[in-house]
Amino acid sequence: MAVTPVRVGLVGLGNSGWYYHAEQNLVPARAAGQLDLVAVCDADPARAATAADRFGARAHTDWRELVAGSAGDDGGVELVVVALPHHLHRDVVIGALRAGRHVHVEKPMATSVADADAMLSAARAAGRQLSVHQQRRWEPDFQQVLRLVHEGAVGPVRRVEVHRSHAGRYRTAGDGTPHTGSDIATWTEEADTGGGAGWLIGPHPVDQVLQLLGTPTAVTGTAHRPPGSAVEDHLRIHLAFGQRDGGSSARIDVHRRAEHPAPRFRVVGERGDITSEDGTSVVVRDADGAVVVVHDGLEPPGRLGAELYASLAASLRGGPPVAVTGEQGRDVVDVLERALRAAR
Ligand SMILES: NC(=O)c1ccc[n+]([C@@H]2O[C@H](COP(=O)([O-])OP(=O)(O)OC[C@H]3O[C@@H](n4cnc5c(N)ncnc54)[C@H](O)[C@@H]3O)[C@@H](O)[C@H]2O)c1
Known part of the structure; x- marks a missing residue:
């Protein structure tokens, strides 16, 4: 029908x-x-x-x-x-x-x-x-990382690290392409309009980490605010996830300056680790560092x-x-609000 x-x-x-x-x-x-x-x-x-x-x-x-x-x-x-x-x-x-x-x-x-x-x-x-x-929950490398974690490919997760950068100032839309306009979107550089790297870049990796590890028991953060700027250009978020199996933690870095090399995702588990360097491949290593699985040829993360x-x-x-859901969106806001408050 x-x-x-x-x-x-x-x-x-x-x-x-x-x-x-x-x-x-x-x-x-x-x-x-x-x-x-x-x-x-x-x-x-x-x-x-x-x-x-x-x-x-x-x-x-x-x-x-x-x-x-x-x-x-x-x-x-x-x-x-x-x-x-x-x-x-x-x-x-x-x-x-x-x-x-x-x-x-x-x-x-x-x-x-x-x-x-x-x-x-x-x-x-x-x-x-x-x-x-x-x-961005559907980024191809993240989908692989999520599946591997949920299948227990590296055992209980000890630590997750995520890096995400949007280099440069946030431009308005250009003719035919986004972010190529001649103007800066000034609302992204002011505090009372919700600007700053945390609110702009942070929601995607925070959502991904919550998908990987669930609800955090503690959240904190540190930030860098360039002199003269009303908002941060770097936010580091630390999350803790309970004490089961000794507990796990995550660290998310969002910044407005590209830092290379900084793997997009790194998951350290009890029995090995999972890494996505640039989004085109996901590599699983055992606890001795030997490569055991490579998922390559992944579509680089697009829009x-x-x-x-x-x-x-x-x-x-x-x-x-x-x-x-809206409830999941609220959980992302909760993490960012707590991290930004701690980083003040
Ligand atoms: N999910 C993603 O990957 C992604 C990517 C980019 C932006 N975003 C999000 O999209 C949202 C908008 O960002 P953007 O980059 O498109 O901003 P933008 O500055 O490029 O565009 C905002 C538009 O809203 C219009 N506008 C402003 N006030 C208005 C009002 N009162 N009524 C109607 N229109 C009004 C402006 O004229 C402008 O065209 C933000 O939440 C941002 O975080 C998400």
């Missing part, structure tokens, strides 16, 4: 909204009959109009207009995708939920647990679904999202629960 595509409204048409959501996911999902991008919104009228033309959707400059009206079969939006600067997530997510829409919000869901909890309460009160765009969007579309049409 043919399934009606989920009607989507996209709020925020910058790097993420325009490219990572519309171009890379919503256009293919429309072709696949999963989702239909019917409305777009950006505070910049020219951007909204150009996007509406390109994506065959109606244009808005105020998100309240996009969520107004009925969510029924008359073309109203069922799912709102929020791809706005961090400090704007809360009000738009809660407003859309209260208007009866499901919401898929970019990472980090919020920049405080209090805001994340307010969003979750609004979703429960409205009986609507709230999910978070943690699409991703197809798996998450497929899960999202299915979940809204009676399929299994969405792969990244």
Whole structure:
């Protein structure tokens, strides 16, 4: 039986909204009959109009207009995708939920647990679904690492190390490509708009570590804030995970300066270790350091999202629960808030 595509409204048409959501996911999902991008919104009228033309959707400059009206079969939006600067997530997510829409919000869901909890309460009160765009959970090397850890390939995990860097300042979208604009996205360099390496880069590796090791029992952090800067350009997060089998820990480094070589993932287990240097291969060594398995030829981590969007579309049409829930997004916010507080 043919399934009606989920009607989507996209709020925020910058790097993420325009490219990572519309171009890379919503256009293919429309072709696949999963989702239909019917409305777009950006505070910049020219951007909204150009996007509406390109994506065959109606244009808005105020998100309240996009969520107004009925969510029924008359073309109203069922799912709102929020791809706005961090400090704007809360009000738009809660407003859309209260208007009866499901919401898929970019990472980090919020920049405080209090805001994340307010969003979750609004979703429960409205009986609507709230999910978070943690699409990097599907990075090919991470999927291998996750499978190997869960299969016990190196025994109980002692330590996990993750490095992630986005070198340079955060640029706005350019013509045809993300992050190539002539302007700096100033909200990423200010504290009260949720800027800094922690909130910008941290959600992906934090989500991955929580997938690997579960709920941490302790979180702390240290940061480097360059002189004259309002926000950190490096955050190191330390997580502890209980005392079972002697306990395990994780260290996550996110930074705005590439550091080479820094393996993307390293998992040290009781009986060996697992390493992904650059994302194209995952190597398992035994406790003596001998290579026992190599998974190579992996697709380097790209922009991703197809798996998450497929899960999202299915979940809204009676399929299994969405792969990244609002509760999981809240757990990521909790870790980052605690690490950043400790690093102050
Ligand atoms: N998941 C990922 O891999 C990934 C990658 C990049 C960005 N992001 C996330 O996406 C979100 C947005 O980041 P970005 O890089 O696209 O930012 P951006 O600065 O490139 O774009 C933000 C857009 O929002 C618009 N805007 C601002 N205020 C608005 C309002 N009140 N109403 C409507 N539109 C408004 C701006 O005009 C701009 O077009 C952030 O949460 C960021 O962390 C996620």
